[in-house]
Amino acid sequence: MKKIFIIILLLFAIILFAEFPDGNDLIRKVDDNMYSKNAISTSRMIVHGRRGSRTMEIKSWAESEDKSFSEYLSPPRDAGTKMLKLEDKLWIYNPASDRIIQISGHLLRQSMMGSDLSYEDMMEENELIKIYNTEVTGEEIINERDCWIVLLTAKVEDAAYHTKKVWIDKERYLPLREERFGKSGKLLKTTEIKEVFKIGKRWYPKNMVFKDVLKKGKGTEFIIDSIEFDVEIPKAVFTKAALRK
């Protein structure tokens, strides 16, 4: 009788644990879905500030996770502003002053073009698996989609956020909601995917809302208008010379 009871208990425990997938596998699938060898996209960033909203149009080129280049197309005041990210370095070109400035130190924590994102957010390594330890803690329905709740804890010293709580779509492997916390456990930023679209085999965010919870305002909307994956990008794009062109 005792043996049967222990076996039932073990089976019950196995079933319970088996319900939650491995966090690393889950995050790897998210990384595989979200990141490609290279991509060219056009997007809109709408900053909903306290004094109204402002829309910026951006064209971006990205290769692996180390290189990216963006050019602001509008509004007129920001048009021509370019950003180049090469590994852990970030340069900005401002056409009004015709200067290229490297963003470093405390400037990295500043808001990027007035949005709820910081330059540090932009610099963060794309593949989550490389920066965070994972633990699946539960499940919840978000926007009518079944999601796993995954707790990510930084395993590297220089991570922008100490912990992240991510709600991952069980089928599409998209992080539908994300909460980012500081070392003290204070909630700093939230991200929510409002709309998704399918390109080829992968699901991709179409409309995302970033919110710096320490800032007043309604957050920053990021809308991807078009994106092409795995296209050839000339090497010259990812050079400082391209900033002045």
Place this chain on the structure above:
Amino acid sequence: MLKFLAKGLMRDRTRSLFPILIIAAGVMLTVLFFSWINGYAMMLIQDNARFETGHVKIVTRAYKELIDQKPYDLGLMNVTEKIEILSNEYPQMHWQPRIYFGGLLDLPDEKGETLTQGEVIGFGVDLFTDSFEQDLLNLNDALSQGNLPTKQGEILISSEVAEKLGININDKVTIIGSTMYGSMAMHNFTVSGMVRFGIQVMDRGAVIVDIADVRLFLDMEDSASEILGFLPKYNEDTTFEISATFNETYTNEDDEFSEIMLPLRTQGQMEFLLTALDERMGMFIFIFIFVMSLVLWNSGLMNGIRRYGEIGVRLAIGESKGHIYRSLILESFLIGIAATIIGTAIGLIFSYFLQYNGIDVSSMLKDSKVIMSATMRAQVTPASYFIGFFPGVIASVAGAVISGIGIYKRNTAQLFKELET
């Protein structure tokens, strides 16, 4: 009677010398302390009004919430129209728009790449319409090298920043900040001069630029962080009256961008500092009167013992106790007056010395966030001439009032017996 008592005091110095010395020393300290506190308060008000608070300041309600961060993105708009209205409604005041901004000053090398960078606090002030701001900020005196800006695109940099970053006159520098709407902003300036204000907060990293350039740089057309108002002469009551009438008309609780006027005293740490100064002065005078009264009471008792025989004789020949008591109080009053005059004179000499020479306190202000000159000076005001009279005379009279009570304890029937011994 007065003449009689005065002669008695002068001829019998043992009655007057000790109390005069004690009271004069106390009065001297009171006058010096009062003038010193006065100088500190005046300096605090003047320096803060010039650089930070104005005599009153107008901001938006949203800006006020985060006023320490100087969030120019929550600043005032349509400033020209607002100043016109203010000038009509409060013609006794001068109104000046200002933009305060933080940024990164970047010095490029010959290839245009960053050579050095440093954080700066920017002051966008009207340098060209008239000389009001130049005079107010004392720019001509503060200029340590080069010239004041004469055209758009020129900048004044604090000497400390220039030294630290290796910037020279006529160098081209870029300031990096963000526009009123949050976009990255960069603007090139030519260094026309370097300034040293003798105020740590300013000298640590200030740059001064014409407000038109800052508006262009930060995308703040006809906008300002704040509008500062200045009376011809600072008067705290007037600033509170004007603020109350303005706020009644213009502040709207439902609109976070409605304007609110803040009098100097209510801004930042001013309330705390000025109240602390007032309290300290009051406390100092109270302690002085209390301690002096105790000392003079004791001195009066000693005097009573020494003059035991004299008072006995006066009672024996028929002088009333009340009359003797009153004469002792009158004596102490004369002593108080004389000592106060001497103490005030010495206190004023020291105060004037500190008013003209001052004391360098820069080492104490190294990390200070309060706008204050590095040289602290006393300030002699008409009140300095009579502030010592209250504690000086009150302490002297109070001492005599308490110690003189002993007269009423003398038994007239035993006087002759006492005198015989």
